[in-house]
Structure formats: C-alpha cells, structure tokens
Amino acid sequence: MFEQIITNVRNNVPLVHAITNYVTVNDCANIILASGGSPxxxxxxxxxxxxxAxxxxxxxxxxxxxxxTAASMTAAGKTANKCGLPVVLDPVGAGASAYRNKTAFQLLEEITFSVIKGNISEIKFLAAGEGRTSGVDACEADKVTEDNLKSVADFAKAFSKKTGSVIVITGAIDLVADKDHVFAIRNGHSxxxxITGTGCMLSAVAGSFVGANPxxxxxxxxxxxxxxxxCGELAYKRLCELHGGTGTYRMLLIDEMSRLDEKMLEEGAKYECI
Amino acid sequence: MFEQIITNVRNNVPLVHAITNYVTVNDCANIILASGGSPxxxxxxxxxxxxxAxxxxxxxxxxxxxxxTAASMTAAGKTANKCGLPVVLDPVGAGASAYRNKTAFQLLEEITFSVIKGNISEIKFLAAGEGRTSGVDACEADKVTEDNLKSVADFAKAFSKKTGSVIVITGAIDLVADKDHVFAIRNGHSxxxxITGTGCMLSAVAGSFVGANPxxxxxxxxxxxxxxxxCGELAYKRLCELHGGTGTYRMLLIDEMSRLDEKMLEEGAKYECI
Amino acid sequence: MFEQIITNVRNNVPLVHAITNYVTVNDCANIILASGGSPxxxxxxxxxxxxxAxxxxxxxxxxxxxxxTAASMTAAGKTANKCGLPVVLDPVGAGASAYRNKTAFQLLEEITFSVIKGNISEIKFLAAGEGRTSGVDACEADKVTEDNLKSVADFAKAFSKKTGSVIVITGAIDLVADKDHVFAIRNGHSxxxxITGTGCMLSAVAGSFVGANPxxxxxxxxxxxxxxxxCGELAYKRLCELHGGTGTYRMLLIDEMSRLDEKMLEEGAKYECI
Structure with missing residues (x-):
C-alpha cells in the first residue's frame, strides 16, 4: 500500500521547508535528502x-x-495554509514550560496542521491543555501499551476530529489516526x-512524504x-554486525533511509487497522 | 572509586539543561544520552x-x-542556584573578545558554579582578568607540562578557593581541583x-555526572x-582497526561513551592526587 | 602545483572565522580542522x-x-577588509527570497570578497540581479555542461573582473575564475x-586554504x-567497500580531508585551463 507513496517522494523530490531546532537540524536535513526530498x-x-511559497x-x-522563530513559524504556517501546502507540527516538549505551552496553543489556533506528531505526553497536553511532560520524553504513566491501546486510539481519533489533523503518537507502539481510522504500527527499535533527534527526523520525513503525497x-x-x-530495525541489525554504539547507530539510521525502497518498506511495515 | 558515580548516572537518568553553542550542540546532546543522562x-x-527548575x-x-542567550544563561543560572542544582560553566574562548570577557565575568559574579571547566588559557584568563587566548585553543606558552604541574595545581586550588567551584583544566594532562585537593589525570588522546567539540562534550558529560551526584x-x-x-583512548584503538579519519573518530567517541561501564571506567582511569 | 598550498595550510594552521548557518556548522568546523585549519x-x-581581527x-x-547575523556579517567583513584578510562569500540560496537577495547585494556592495562560491544559479543571480533559484540547488536549465562550458567561463571571468573576486561555480564540472584565467575542474562525485553541507564545507575549506595562502x-x-x-571521490570508493549509505558518506568525506596530503591532492586533481 505504501509503494506508491515512496515512489512519489523519489520522483517528485519535494522541497521541504523546516523551521526547526538547532540540536538536530543537520540530521533532519540529511534524512529529508535520504528520503528523497530536498530540505x-x-x-x-x-x-x-x-x-x-x-x-x-x-x-x-x-x-x-x-x-x-515562533513568529516565523506563525508567518510560514499561514502562508502554507493559504497556498494549500501540507504543514507538519512537532510540538517538542509541549507541557515542559509555560512559554512552550502558550506557543503551542497559539500555533494550533492560527494554523491548520495536516499532521501533528508527538509522544503521548505531548499530544495529551495539546489535547487537554494540561499534562505531565518532563523534558522531551514521554512520562512513564502515559505510555501506550497493549492494554490501553484502544482507549488511546479513541483519544487520537477524537483529537483528529477536533483539529482536522492526522495525529501521530510515537512510542513503543506508534499510532496514526484520522477521525475515522487508526493504524497501530509496530516498527522501530528501542x-x-x-540518540537525540529520531522524533525530529520522523517529522522531517513526514514533511517529505506528505509533500509528495498531499x-x-x-x-x-x-x-x-x-x-x-x-530503518530503525535495519540500522540495529547492521549495528550488531559492526559492533557499534549510539554514535554509529545515528549514522546507520540515515544510511538505511537512503537505501529504503518500495519493497523494503512494503515488506517491513508492520501496521494494523484497529 | 568512580564506580558508584557512573552507576548513579545510569540509574538516575539526570535531566541536563544545556544552554550551549550551535556548533557542537548535537554532539553534546548525544553524549549526554550516551553517558546515561537526558538532554x-x-x-x-x-x-x-x-x-x-x-x-x-x-x-x-x-x-x-x-x-x-547570555541573558538566558544568567536567568537559568540564578534559578539553578535558587533550586540548589549543580551548574557547570564552560567559558569557551574566554579571552578572545572583549564581549566574551565581559560576559564571562558577569556570569562569575552573578552565579555560583559547581564546576568551571576550560583549557589553561581560558581558566587563567578568568582567574587573572587578563590572558592570551587566541581562538578557542590554549596558547602554547600556557600549556600544562610535568615541569609546571605543581604550580598550575596550586593556581587551580587557589582559584577554586576564590570561586567555591571545582576547577577543571583540560590539556594533555588534565587537572581537577577543589580548594584542598588536585587530581592530575592522564587519560585521553591527542x-x-x-575534532570540534570534545571540550563541549566534556562539560556536557560533567553536567550529567554532577547532576546524578550532587x-x-x-x-x-x-x-x-x-x-x-x-573513551578517547578506546575510540582511538577502534579507529586504528577501522582505518578511519577524524569523521569516524567523532562517531567512535560517542560510541565508547554509550558503552562505558563501571569496570571500564575504574580500570581505565589514570589519576593521581598531587 | 597545489602541493605548496596544502603544505602552507598544514604548517600555518589558519584561524578561520566563519559566520555560517546552523544546519551544517558542525561539518564546517570539523572539515576546517581536517583541512589543517582552526575554526x-x-x-x-x-x-x-x-x-x-x-x-x-x-x-x-x-x-x-x-x-x-546579517549585521554581524557586514561588521566582520568590513573588519576583514580593513585588516587585509581574505573573505569568502557563500551566497546560499541567493535568488530564493527577496530578503536573501537584498542581503546578498548589500554584502557585495559593502565588502570586497576574495572568493565568491556558489552554484551556477546563485552566481548568475548575483551577477544579473535576477535568476531562477528554487531552494538551495541549481536549476536544471542553468547547469554547466561540456556544451556551455566556454560561455559560462567567459561569464565567470567577466563577473570576476567586475567584483575583483575569484569566482567559484560548483556543479558536475566546477569552474574557478579570475579575470584572466579559468580552471575547469572535473573532480568530485554525484x-x-x-548529503547536506558539501557546498558549505567547500567554502569552509576555501577559507582555510586562502587563509594560509593570502x-x-x-x-x-x-x-x-x-x-x-x-575527498568526495576517495570517500565514495571507501563507501563501496563499507556498503554504507549517505550517513556514512558524510563521515567519510571528513575522514578523507583529514588524510589528504600533498601527493594525494596533486595526483588526484583534475583541472585544465580553458
């Protein structure tokens, strides 16, 4: 099912405009290139x-x-909405400071997002206006497990309905929801x-994929x-062969994205409609 | 002696707030993660x-x-002091511009640091209010050698007494001093x-270590x-096996931090009280 | 012919002041170090x-x-001109936004550059005050080929005469021009x-090379x-041996610069005066 999507990315070479953080920006640019886009x-x-534009x-x-950059995000977001371009929001650390919270809510109010991607704590915070994020990782108590999967899926659909955005909740099990459908995805590796930036890289790749498949x-x-x-799984396999640590893993993750093809994606993808 | 310290890092996963430069920030985030902290x-x-907070x-x-960011550093530093959190200062390039010097002295005046880490030129500059830094590397004339080790150790103790901070002076021989003790450390590799950022990575790792061992x-x-x-030594060994250059070395350094355990640290550490 | 140039870099260790972007800054710093300079x-x-200064x-x-940073660039550029230091301009994305265009022309007006390096779309834009850049890559229609090589060479010489700068136009074939001479260079790999940053890394290395050979x-x-x-060619050879992707290639490029010596440069360089 995903074959045509990745083919479109490789053929269209979408230009992805990212307003992002300076911690992981190089990885984001390189993985956009590796995915077939242009950052x-x-x-x-x-x-x-x-x-x-x-x-x-x-x-x-x-x-x-x-x-x-918050002001730049608003201006760029409004332009994207006017031009009909897909916009991806990665609300890194939403819940961690009053300023970040205020900014996140302003962005949600002023811009229509095609995709909102965060860990469960960040997404819960955006949906509820309150939450328990600490730093940039999800709280233990929030985590998505087989036991709470259905209720988190319902929550994601409701938040999608409210925002008009596809909701992506990342974790050991990832969820992708619109108002009517939810995929539970069991790819990835602990x-x-x-390494820093795998979440940021995902939202960058999402920009590349939705840019070519609006x-x-x-x-x-x-x-x-x-x-x-x-890519996370393949990189881990290769890491074991190379006896590397986290520095090597970061590099291999981008390697695998640059090699990912239709067949690897189709055969490797583990998703189910729930 | 260091076993419990690294065990505490791995068990407590200290959240390390870094206000840092955009040149080496990704390496700092990744090595904090590799050390067992969360950046x-x-x-x-x-x-x-x-x-x-x-x-x-x-x-x-x-x-x-x-x-x-200078204003942000002051605000964050005061909060850390109020909350009783350890604060690490890395005065990169102190001595290289009037603005940098002024800012360094302001930070020293307004914030109590747990650790001040720099090369000998930077630390001498902070201690004396004058110096000969050129760029971000130590001057040849300042370098710590076996011959001047004792006098530099006395200087470090005096500066520690004055500031109330642990003083870390990096170089071919590293010194770690409080007002009464000095360790001379002979680890590392030329x-x-x-590569850029090994000094920054050290202050990041120091943040992780003191955060878990306040x-x-x-x-x-x-x-x-x-x-x-x-880690620098182990990375060099592995670099020789892999026939790599400086790009590979940067990656291997983070690899080794992600693999460092109590035993490797304890057996590899070369320090003496002087 | 290039032997003495690289020897001077390794012997003089030029301090290279770069005011640059946060996407590729780490790669620029590391490749300056690898080339023999200090960033x-x-x-x-x-x-x-x-x-x-x-x-x-x-x-x-x-x-x-x-x-x-645009204001900082102007201030630094004027200081460099006053001190007689070589200044390199990398007009990334010139042509892509009104603001970037305005800034590029201001810099050209207020500062004398030793080297202006860009892809053909960027350089055409600077020369003509108009152009067709889209994003940060050259437009297909502009590309330098064997067919238009002579006319692009004449254009480069004319732009060099106008600006007093050495003009570097990067692409599958690279051109380096002063007002009287043009080298066509056929090194590199597709x-x-x-990966992001190879253009930025080239201007960083150029800073190191001209800094040691003013x-x-x-x-x-x-x-x-x-x-x-x-380095791009050698890195590709090694990439094939290692079965890596683009993440690995980025690392190998810096590896090769750290290993490049007089002989490798002299024997590998493929340039002709046209």
Whole structure:
C-alpha cells in the first residue's frame, strides 16, 4: 500500500521547508535528502513566506523554540495554509514550560496542521491543555501499551476530529489516526531513543512524504512512521554486525533511509487497522 | 572509586539543561544520552527558568555566545542556584573578545558554579582578568607540562578557593581541583583535539555526572574527565582497526561513551592526587 | 602545483572565522580542522570585529541567514577588509527570497570578497540581479555542461573582473575564475549532492586554504575545489567497500580531508585551463 507513496517522494523530490531546532537540524536535513526530498531551513521572518511559497511542505518543530522563530513559524504556517501546502507540527516538549505551552496553543489556533506528531505526553497536553511532560520524553504513566491501546486510539481519533489533523503518537507502539481510522504500527527499535533527534527526523520525513503525497496525508504519514521504524530495525541489525554504539547507530539510521525502497518498506511495515 | 558515580548516572537518568553553542550542540546532546543522562537544550529567556527548575543540572557553554542567550544563561543560572542544582560553566574562548570577557565575568559574579571547566588559557584568563587566548585553543606558552604541574595545581586550588567551584583544566594532562585537593589525570588522546567539540562534550558529560551526584561534585567531575579520556583512548584503538579519519573518530567517541561501564571506567582511569 | 598550498595550510594552521548557518556548522568546523585549519564560529555583533581581527580568513555563509547575523556579517567583513584578510562569500540560496537577495547585494556592495562560491544559479543571480533559484540547488536549465562550458567561463571571468573576486561555480564540472584565467575542474562525485553541507564545507575549506595562502587566492581556491572533489571521490570508493549509505558518506568525506596530503591532492586533481 505504501509503494506508491515512496515512489512519489523519489520522483517528485519535494522541497521541504523546516523551521526547526538547532540540536538536530543537520540530521533532519540529511534524512529529508535520504528520503528523497530536498530540505531548506530558512527561519527569518523576512523570508519565511517566500520560502514556504516555493516549497511542497512545511515542518514546524518546537525544539529550542524562541521568540524570533515562533513568529516565523506563525508567518510560514499561514502562508502554507493559504497556498494549500501540507504543514507538519512537532510540538517538542509541549507541557515542559509555560512559554512552550502558550506557543503551542497559539500555533494550533492560527494554523491548520495536516499532521501533528508527538509522544503521548505531548499530544495529551495539546489535547487537554494540561499534562505531565518532563523534558522531551514521554512520562512513564502515559505510555501506550497493549492494554490501553484502544482507549488511546479513541483519544487520537477524537483529537483528529477536533483539529482536522492526522495525529501521530510515537512510542513503543506508534499510532496514526484520522477521525475515522487508526493504524497501530509496530516498527522501530528501542535503540532509537538512545540518540537525540529520531522524533525530529520522523517529522522531517513526514514533511517529505506528505509533500509528495498531499492528496493522502493519512497514508503518507503512516508510511513515514513505518519507514522510520523499518530503518530503525535495519540500522540495529547492521549495528550488531559492526559492533557499534549510539554514535554509529545515528549514522546507520540515515544510511538505511537512503537505501529504503518500495519493497523494503512494503515488506517491513508492520501496521494494523484497529 | 568512580564506580558508584557512573552507576548513579545510569540509574538516575539526570535531566541536563544545556544552554550551549550551535556548533557542537548535537554532539553534546548525544553524549549526554550516551553517558546515561537526558538532554534538554532550551535557551529562550521566557522558558529557561521553567526548564532549569525541572532539571538535575545546568550547563552553560559560552561558544557562539550572543546577547539573547547570555541573558538566558544568567536567568537559568540564578534559578539553578535558587533550586540548589549543580551548574557547570564552560567559558569557551574566554579571552578572545572583549564581549566574551565581559560576559564571562558577569556570569562569575552573578552565579555560583559547581564546576568551571576550560583549557589553561581560558581558566587563567578568568582567574587573572587578563590572558592570551587566541581562538578557542590554549596558547602554547600556557600549556600544562610535568615541569609546571605543581604550580598550575596550586593556581587551580587557589582559584577554586576564590570561586567555591571545582576547577577543571583540560590539556594533555588534565587537572581537577577543589580548594584542598588536585587530581592530575592522564587519560585521553591527542586525536581528541582534531575534532570540534570534545571540550563541549566534556562539560556536557560533567553536567550529567554532577547532576546524578550532587553531593560529590569533586569526584563526579574527576569521573567525567577520566570517562571522556578513557573513551578517547578506546575510540582511538577502534579507529586504528577501522582505518578511519577524524569523521569516524567523532562517531567512535560517542560510541565508547554509550558503552562505558563501571569496570571500564575504574580500570581505565589514570589519576593521581598531587 | 597545489602541493605548496596544502603544505602552507598544514604548517600555518589558519584561524578561520566563519559566520555560517546552523544546519551544517558542525561539518564546517570539523572539515576546517581536517583541512589543517582552526575554526571559530562567533556571530554576535558585539564580538565579531574582535574575532575577525585575530583570524587568518573570514567565511560568510548565507544559509539560515537572519537579521542578527546579517549585521554581524557586514561588521566582520568590513573588519576583514580593513585588516587585509581574505573573505569568502557563500551566497546560499541567493535568488530564493527577496530578503536573501537584498542581503546578498548589500554584502557585495559593502565588502570586497576574495572568493565568491556558489552554484551556477546563485552566481548568475548575483551577477544579473535576477535568476531562477528554487531552494538551495541549481536549476536544471542553468547547469554547466561540456556544451556551455566556454560561455559560462567567459561569464565567470567577466563577473570576476567586475567584483575583483575569484569566482567559484560548483556543479558536475566546477569552474574557478579570475579575470584572466579559468580552471575547469572535473573532480568530485554525484553522491556529494545526496548529503547536506558539501557546498558549505567547500567554502569552509576555501577559507582555510586562502587563509594560509593570502598571496595566491586563485590557486588556493582551485586547490580547495580539487581537494574537496578528490575527498568526495576517495570517500565514495571507501563507501563501496563499507556498503554504507549517505550517513556514512558524510563521515567519510571528513575522514578523507583529514588524510589528504600533498601527493594525494596533486595526483588526484583534475583541472585544465580553458
């Protein structure tokens, strides 16, 4: 099912405008390239409208948020909405500070997002206006397990209905939801949480995938989640052969994205409609 | 002696708030993760107090200093002092510009640091209010050798007494001093100076180590210095096997930190009380 | 011919002040180190004059341009001109936004550049005051081929005469021109376009090479272009042996620069005067 989606990415080479954090920006640019897209990272308020207007998708990532780039995010988001481009929100650390919370809610109010991607604590916070994030990782108490899967799926559908966005909740089990459907995705590897930026890289890849597939945001988002997960698994296999640590793993993850093809994605993807 | 210190890091997973430069920030985040901590890099004045308040340690790194983040450093540092959190200062390039010097002295005046880590030129500059740094490397004339080791140790103790901070002076021989004790540490490899960020990574790891061991800043700092040095040695060994260059070495350094355990640290650490 | 140039870099260890983008800054710092230089990335208006004044070369890179750093670029550039230091301009994405265009023309007006390096779309835009850049890659229609090589060479010489700068146009065939001479350089590998930052790394290396060879900007620039290209070729050879992807390729490129010596550069360089 995901074959056509990745084929479109490789054929269309979507220009992905990302306003993102300076911690993982290089990995985001490299994985957009590896996925088949072309990254551009402009964030000055004087040019973001111009840059968004020539792009295929916009990714807004709230890590290392600041006043200067928050204003740029709003301006770029509005331009994307006006041009009909897909916009991905990665609300990194929502719940962790009053400023970040306020900014997240402002972005949700002023911009229509095609995709909102976060860990369960971040998404719960956005949905409820309250939460328990601590730092940039999900709280233990929130985690998605086989036991609470159905109730989290219902929550994701409801939040999708409210926002009009595809909701991506990442964790040991990932969920991708629109208002009517939920995929539970069981790809990925625990090693992915031992390096910084795998979440950011996923939202970057999602930008690339929805940019090339604006007519099917739901499946494009699911393909991006499965794709990153398959790469995480393949990278782990190769890491064992190479006897490497987390530094090597980071590199291998991008390697695998640059090698991912239709067949690898289709055969590796583990998703079910729940 | 360092076994309990690293065990505490791995068990407590300290949240390390770093306000740092954009050159080496990704390496800092990845090595904090590799060391067993959890990094968060917020630097906007509107949220740094909130973020510091939920963290276990704060690291202030003056590379690519600017007016916006200098104010954030002061605000975060004061919060950390109020909350009783350990604060690490990495005065990158102190001595290289009037602005950097002024900022360094302001930080020293307004914040109590648990650890001040720099090369000998940076530390001499901070202690004397004058110096000869050129760029971000230590001057040849300042370098710590077997011949001047005792006098540099006395200087470090005096500066520790004055500031109340553990003083870490990096170089071919590293020194870790409080007002009464000095360790001379002979770990590390010259290859570490061929990549950017090994100094920044050390202060990041120090943040992780003191964050999990706030009751013994001196030994936690020494353990971080030995730990980075041991990783530098192990990474060099592996580099020779892989026939790599400096790009590979950077990756291997993080690999080794992700693999470092109590036994490797204890057996590899080369320190003596002088 | 390039032997003395690289020897001078390794012997003089030029301090290279780069005001650059946060996407590829780490790669730029590491490849400056690998090339034999020493990087410093200060960008605050309060200190850039001091930092430039102690440096051997200045590199201004317009990727992720913003108002704060644009002002710093102008200040640093003027200082470099006053001190007689070589200045390299990398007009990343010139043509892609009105703000970027305005800034590029301001920099060209206020600062004398030793080297201007861009892809053909960026350089055409700077020369003509109009153009067709989309994102950060050259447009298909602009590309330098064997067929249009002579006319592009004449264009480059004319632009060099107008600006007083050595003009470097990157692509499948690279051109290096002063007002009287043009080298066509056929080094490099197509894989270099699959990772972010190879263009930025080239301007960083050019900073290192001209910083150590201020008396021969033309040959120093050509040596930097050949050097990066040779590294790109050697990295590709090694990538095949290691069965890696784009993540690995990025690392190997820096590895090769750290190993490049006079002989490898001299034997590998493929340039002709046209």
């Amino acid at each position: 551009i990272m402009a964030d000055d308020i004087n040019e973001v409208r111009d840059i968004t 020539i792009s295929s998708a916009l990714v807004l990532n709230m890590g290392t948020l600041n006043e200067r 090693m992915m949480s031992k 007519g099917d945001i739901f499946h494009a988002s699911a393909a991006a989640v499965c794709g990153m997960g398959v | 968060i890099m917020a630097d906007d004045i509107n949220e740094v107090r909130d973020i510091t 939920i963290s276990s340690a704060l690291v202030l790194n003056m590379g690519t200093l600017n007016e916006r 290859m570490m100076s061929k 009751g013994d800043i001196f030994h936690a700092s020494a353990a971080a210095v030995c730990g980075m040095g041991v | 410093i990335m200060a960008d605050d208006i309060n200190e850039v004059r001091d930092i430039t 102690i440096s051997s070369a200045l590199v201004l890179n317009m990727g992720t341009l913003n108002e704060r 894989m270099m376009s699959k 008396g021969d900007i033309f040959h120093a620039s050509a040596a930097a272009v050949c050097g990066m290209g040779v």
